[in-house]
Every structure is written in structure tokens, then in C-alpha cells.
Amino acid sequence: MSTGMDRRQFLKAAATSALGAVVFAGCAVPKRELLVESPVRMPEDLVTGADNWYATVCRQCPAGCGVIVRVMEGRAKKIEGNPDYPINRGKLCARGQAGVQALYHPDRVTGPLRRDRATGQFSPISWNDALDLLGARLKALRGQPDTVVLATEPLRGSLATLVDGFVRAYGAASHLTLEPLESTPLWDSMARLTSPILSSYTLLSVLPEFDIANTRYLLSFGADFLSTELSPVRYSLGYGEFRHPDESGRGTFVQVEPRFSMTGANADRWVPVRPGTEGVLALSLAYVMISEGLADSEAARAMTGGRGADALSDFQPERAAAVTGVPAGTIVEIARAFATQRPSLAVGGGPAAAQTNGTFNLTAIYALNFLTGGVGALGGMALNPVPPKELPRAARPPSPFASWRRLAEQMRTGQPRPVNLIMFRGVNPVYSLPTSLGFAEALARIPLVVSFASIMDETATLADLVLPEHTYLEDWGDDVPVPGPGYQVVGYQQPVVLPVHDTRGFADVLLVLAQEVGSDMEQSLPWKTYRDMVRDGARELHSLGRGSIVEANIEAFWNRALQNGGWWDASDRYTGPLPQPQLLPTQAPTPEFAGDPHEFPLHLVPFASHSLGDGRGAHLPWLQATPDPITSVAWQTWVEVGRQTARQNDLEEGTVVSVESPQGRVEAAVYVNPALPPEVVAVPLGQGHSSYGRYAQGRGANILSILAPLEDRENGALAWAATRVRLVKAGRRQPIPKFEGTMFAAQVPGSEVIEVTRP
């Protein structure tokens, strides 16, 4: 009867009426988004050709993992970890994966170049002309060999033997190695702790194996071992086993460091410490362990000269707390857990080593392992065996920063003798040395500068002659990884593709140069090609007749070595005498910092980028696009400041600041990280290239450039975390390119955000 609608009718009408259509048409998905196109041909039939996997050695960082490369129709397509290789057992990091981009980089130097110093222009030159030119110069300088300098990254394997032989046969040319974040303090502290056992063979040719997998309590001082320290893939593997809840339980992990690293983010407990005081903290732990009778009594006696805890009375927890900023209660807790939850392992690195007292810090840290009987034990610091002479040469410590400072001085002044020729291979000192050294300017005084760069880096742009070398995927080689896995490993590197451009292997160029210089040099380097030399090394290895490959003849041995990517002998463990604990220092050298604390109130803690490393990965777009694991920033440099510092200086995310040290300034945008202690500002390495290909150039800032040239007092290593800085607002903003959301880090009960504040 009623003409009105009841509710049901109304809804029905609305649902089907024009109103409903209008309101909900917007909710429907447009038809084009529903289209799903069938391929015309069978997708599996579109793949033509067969793939081959070749084993070789990764050279993207010094860890030396084994890789297998998928090659289709002569093109390298994909790199994976070599499942058989003892170092990485099939795993591989982002940097290793990105190797194909180094091979097919659009900005590779496609052939030898010569620079006209007047115009600064590079023009192509043939290999013959280039080698004649360099050979003639080497020949002419033969009478004064000490004016010739060869600078490389730290070398090992047959290449190290070849370079040593070349330098020696030439006369007394100097060979310098450069590692921007040097491991010199680590080598030195190891030599000190393990002397005289290890110094007796080849100047400590192997670092110990840190047996993370089998330890139950892991205490790390600044070592970002899951990300960049020494052999991160190997340590990550061990870490996985360490965390796996098997019958011995899930291991406990404590990270002590001034900046919240990715490794720190994985720890059960993260302890912020004042930069440079890690050694004091370690000795304080030793004090607690000894005074409470938790340490091995024999080691405690030897390390304190029989005086017991009294010898370390300067390091009582209350005193150490005042120095380190770590509460005394925390020190006692960690010391007790470290001593009782065995096997335990203490490791150190990163900023702890990069101080003027870096070697002291590391020595004190690693000495803790003696107090818990961890040296040479399962789950502790296992020693690597003595390499037999049949193995390719093992690694040596890098040349300390002091020798580079002296070289720069020598280049600039020509005293005590001029530098007439300098050659760079695998290093980029113009980028990685502090600008205050004046290396780039000094380079202009050298008559002939040669670079073997495969991508035009900052040093190559100042070279007179660029002789582009093969990438590692196009070249031969062998490797003795450091640190080894507790037994002998030799990796074999083979070309997986034909050279993409008109490049040559560095080692092969040296052999040609030896021929050009003189018949005596040719005799001491009797190989036609580098491949022959590597193969000769394999012949020696074959003569051992043991390990993973035992074959009747060298031909079969060589084939299998290349097929497997290397040779190893897991049964060959260290069996010699164990190093004896040494006397602990009773006083700590105070770390020295560049910059007046009032004028430059903040500690600069640079850190190696997870993907770009110390900058050598910056030319690869995959690595540029890999977000930092803590901040999620990609493609840029950022300045990490704590929330308290940010508040006090009126900084927020995206505020561009100038980071000023006594030596210079760089600009970058702020990223506020609540976990950063207020006295610290952290900046990643890797960006700020003025050259190095289209993906690296003109992006971010190079924090290495403003470092003060402070050195470790004991060995002249660069104290790269000992510069003080101030932040000055640049008056503009620049959004941070990051993956995380824009929500600020709020404190939520149950999952608190780590925030470090100081009174």
C-alpha cells in the first residue's frame, strides 16, 4: 500500500541503481588491469643454447670466496657460491653476485690509453706502443731502480710471487700495498700474541680461524664480521650454526662498538663504547675474570706476571666505566658470562683497530681468549697450519699508512730520491688516502704514472698511461684465502669468458715488461704466460700427493683443480705447540684524536659500506642499489647522528650538514639513528667519486678525504676512526633515499627502540 520503500528494497535498489553504479564504479578494477597475455611460444623453448658453470675465485673483496659462473654462449650470466669451496660453501654476498657487472660495465677502459699532459686528453694507443714505451722507460731507469714504485693491493698466491720476483729482479724497486681500512693492527696484534710460534714461519702468513660456529659466547669489539670484516660470508655461515639451537644451545652474542652496525643489530646485547677505549674495556673484563677466579689460573698467572688481578688494578670496573662509558655492572656481567659460558671467543676489528692505540686495543681483546683457554681450541681461535712450500705464497700484511705518507713526501720533495715512475694496480690512492696527504698534487710531479685500472678511477685519470687489465672473470690466478678455515686451501681462478675488450692480464703485462727490460729479468721470470706460472704452481701442489685431489698425473690434477675451483686438505690441521700467553699491559695508552674537543666536539666513525666496501664497489649499479642494512639508504652518503645530538643541534632527517674536520669538509644529509651515541657521528665509505664510471661519479661524499693523517703509534697504520668533527648546517634539505617508511622510531613496550643518551 505504501509507496515508500522498506529497507531491503532501498538497499536492493541502491545496489543495482545508477547511484550504486556511480558510487562503486570507482571501486571496480579497470579492464586493462585484468588482461593476462598468453605467450605465443612455449617459454621453456625460448631459451637457446646450453649453460656451462665454471669455477673460479671471487676478487670483489680480499676474502677470496670460491664462485661458479654460469656461462651461456660465451657470456657470463650469473655468479653463485661454489658449493665445494671451504671458505664460503656455496654462499655468496651481494658484492660477489655483482661481479658480472664489473665484467660488462659500460664504462670499462676498452684499450690502452695515453694522456697528453698539456691538454689532459686521453687518446688510444696500441698495446705494442704502450708496452714499448713503458719497457723503454723501465730499461732506462734500471740504473736507479729505487726510483720506481709499484703500488698494488695486498697480493697473495702466484701473483705475489711474480710481483716479488719482478721487483727483486729489477733491482730494488719499491713495492707498496694499500688497504684503505688497513688490517695492519690485526696482523701485528696476532704476531704479538702468538709469538714466537707463528713468527717462525713466513712472517705469520695466516691469520687464525675464528671458530664462530662452535663457540657458545661470542664477544665482538667493533668487528662488523657479518657485513664487511675480513671474510663476512664465511663468518655469516659460522654465525648461522652458532645461532642454531642444537643440543649445546643457542650461542650468546655481545657486540661492543661506538656505532650500531648490522652485526650489532644481530647481537643479544649491544654495548656502546667510547671510541678508542675498547682495549681498556677488554682489560677490565680480564681484571674481573682474574679477580673472581673465573680465568684459567695458569694463563692468569702468566699474563699478570704472577701478581694476579692486582697487576690490572687500573682497570677495575668502576675506573674502566669512567673511561669507556660502559657501566661497571655491565662489565662484570659480561666478564662472568664470557668466562663461564665456554667455549667463548673474543674478536676485535673495525673502529677498535683504527685508533692511535689500535694495536693495543686488539692485543688486549684477543688476549681474552687465553684466559678462557680458547686459543687453539674448538669454538675459539683455531690456528691455521703452516703452509708447505709447495703452496702458492700466502698473504702478508699491507704496507702501513706511514709508508704511503713517506711516499707522498718523497714524491713531493724528491728527497731522499725522486720517484721517476709509479705504477698502480688494484688501488686508488687518490681516492682512498686522506686529501691532506696531497697525493694527487704530488702525482703531477712524477714523470711517468701508469695505471692498470679497468675502469677509470680517480688515480687513473691522473695517469700518463692506462693499461687496462682483465677483470677477474677474464684472467688466470690462484689464491690462498686469508684467514683460512683451519686447514690448507688453494683456490684456482680461470677465465670464464673471452676478454670483452682489448685488455690484458696484469701479470702477463709484467712478464712482457720483464722481457723488454733485459734477458736477466726474463731468466728470473721464465714463464711465457701467467697461466703457465699458475700451472707450474699446481704442479708443485700435485707433488704433495694429498688433499682433495690426488691424481696420477699433473694433467688430470690441473683439470680437476680448475673444475673444482681449488684444492684443499681438511685433514691438515695445526698440530704444533700452542702459543703461550703473554704479559698483559698494566697501563693503557690513551687514544689520540685529531681536532680540539671544543671546536670539534664529535667523534667521526667512518664505516665500510655493506655493499660498496671501502669504495671499490661503487661503480656497480647493483651494489649502489643495495640498501644499507641498518638505515635502508641506497645510492647516497648519509651522516648518521644520534637523536640527542640531532635535538641539540636542531637537525632532522634530510638536513644537509657539512662535516668539518681539521683537514677538510664534506657535505651530506643527516639520518637520525637513535642508537648512535651522542658523542659519535658515523658516515659510510664508498661514495664521493669524481670518476670511476657513470654509476659512481658525482654521487655522495668521500669521508676518507677529510680524515686526519693520524697513525697507530706502534706500526703507522692509519687511525681512520680518530678524527674529530663538527657539524655545520648547510642551510638546505635533501631527502634521504631510503627504503624504510617515514614513521619515526617510537618506543613500544615489548620491542623498545635502542636509544643511547648521555647526561
Add this chain to the structure above:
Amino acid sequence: MGLVRSKWTLGLAGAGLLFIIVIVLAVMFVPRALGFGQAPEQPIAFSHIPHVSKDVAGLECVFCHRTVETGATAGIPSVEQCMFCHRLIGRDNPEVQKLAAAWADERPIDWMRVHRVPDSVHFVHEPHIRGGITCATCHGDVGNMPRVRQAITLRMGDCLACHRQRGAPTECSVCHY
């Protein structure tokens, strides 16, 4: 006063009513927006019945949807694969002739997607098949549909109910990542 109040009351009641209407309509239409009950018209009037029926071809689902056991998507068969059989079978059928024409022109076929989840969801077929879930659990009895229709709502509640029942993970990040 009373008048003013009643105006306010009326206004509030009206707004409330409108709000309820919107909610009700939304609840009615959201499954539709997700495709529930829809059977879009396809460029070729393809029917699963003769393909799946035991009396005719009797094909397994994976015979055509080849990547369902290995990948995120089940995979739409290529034109070439259809032609393996239809080169000979059903050549008189006008719909098969459309297929043959596409093949002759090397032209893909623009099928209309029937089953889908919102963009915020990452659904991967492979672990579900590995876990023994049958295709029909989510897709209904496709083998008896002359034109494929979405028979299950595929709302989050449906996913969660099944995940809970089978002890599969229910953390947000399992699907929303």
C-alpha cells in the same frame, strides 16, 4: 530549543543512516570488487569441461598450468601449447579457429584474469601445491564451469582460516611484504 534539538537529531540520524548505508554497500560490493562471483567474458569462449572431463581429454591441471609447482603463478599456457592438440582437434569449432588465427598471426591472446588478490598480497602457488592443497580449494570446481567464475571470495579471512587450520604461518609478513 526542542525544534533545534530535533533538527540536530534528524541531521545526526540522517548522517548515521547514510554511514550505515555506505558500510552495507561496501560490504556487499567488496567481494565483487575482488571479483567474487564474476565470470568475465573471455576473448575465446574457452571451457574447461572438455579439457578436464575424464570422458573427453582428461588433462591434469598442471598439463597446461605448467609453473604452478615451481613458481609464484600457475601460468597461462602459450598459444603454441594449445596448438599442440588443436592443430588436429576441433578444427571446425569457431572458437578453436580464433585460436588458430592467433597462432597463424603469432599473436598472443589477451585472457581476462578471473582470480586475483589485492596488490598488497604476495601469493605464491608453489608452497601451496607442495603442501597438498588441491587447485579446487581456492578455484572451485573449474572442471565443471562452462566459463570460469570466481567461486571462492579469496578474502583475508579465508586465507587465515585455512592457514590456522593447517598450522601454516600467520605472521603479516608471510603474505604482506
